[in-house]
Amino acid sequence: MLLDWVTVILLITIGxxxxxxxxxxxxxxxxxxxxxxxxxGIGIWIGYAALGTTIGHIILGSTVLIAGVAFFYSFRTDAWSRFALNDQMKNRVNDEHPHTLQIGETGVTVSALRPQGTGLFNDQQHExxxxxxxxxxxxxxxxxxxxHNKITVEEVS
Incomplete structure (x- = not known):
C-alpha cells in the first residue's frame, strides 16, 4: 500500500x-x-486501480488543484523571469561608425554583391x-x- 502511494506521488510530481x-x-x-x-495520467490511473475509486477521485482533484495553483503562482509572481532571455540586440549594420559618404562617391567591391556585400570607400569597408x-x-x-545607413550602389560603367 505504501509503495502504491509512493509510485502515484512520484509519477504525478515528475509529470x-x-x-x-x-x-x-x-x-x-x-x-x-x-x-x-x-x-x-499513469499516476492518476494507478491511484484509481490500486487505491480505489474514492482515493482516485481525491488524487485526481488534488492533482488538478495543485497544477492550477502552481501554474498560477509561478507565472503571477514572475518566478520564471530569471530564466528568460532579456537581452536585446540594438545595434544595426553601420551604426558603430557613422559614415560620411555622399551620393556619387566611387569605391570598389570587396566581396561579391549578391545583391548585398561589402564595399570599400575611402579606405573604410561598408555594407x-x-x-x-x-x-x-x-x-x-x-x-x-x-x-539612413542603407547604402545603395551601382556598377560604374
Missing part, C-alpha cells in the same frame, strides 16, 4: 514538473510535455547593396542613394 518545463523552457508541444501528461544586380569582387561602384 507536473515535465509539464512546467515544457511550458517555460521548451516552446511548442514536444515530447517533454507529452511525457509529462502521460506520467501524470552596401545593389538594386538586384550581382557584382563580382573588385568591381568599381558608385553610390546612388543613402537612406
Amino acid at each position: 507536473l514538473v515535465l509539464i512546467i518545463v515544457e511550458l517555460v523552457f521548451i516552446p511548442g508541444t514536444t515530447l517533454i510535455g507529452i511525457l509529462g501528461f502521460v506520467l501524470a 552596401v547593396q545593389t538594386k538586384g544586380e550581382f557584382l563580382a569582387p573588385n568591381t568599381q561602384i558608385r553610390i546612388i542613394s543613402l537612406n
Whole structure:
C-alpha cells in the first residue's frame, strides 16, 4: 500500500514538473510535455486501480488543484523571469561608425554583391547593396542613394 502511494506521488510530481518545463523552457508541444501528461495520467490511473475509486477521485482533484495553483503562482509572481532571455540586440549594420559618404562617391567591391556585400570607400569597408544586380569582387561602384545607413550602389560603367 505504501509503495502504491509512493509510485502515484512520484509519477504525478515528475509529470507536473515535465509539464512546467515544457511550458517555460521548451516552446511548442514536444515530447517533454507529452511525457509529462502521460506520467501524470499513469499516476492518476494507478491511484484509481490500486487505491480505489474514492482515493482516485481525491488524487485526481488534488492533482488538478495543485497544477492550477502552481501554474498560477509561478507565472503571477514572475518566478520564471530569471530564466528568460532579456537581452536585446540594438545595434544595426553601420551604426558603430557613422559614415560620411555622399551620393556619387566611387569605391570598389570587396566581396561579391549578391545583391548585398561589402564595399570599400575611402579606405573604410561598408555594407552596401545593389538594386538586384550581382557584382563580382573588385568591381568599381558608385553610390546612388543613402537612406539612413542603407547604402545603395551601382556598377560604374
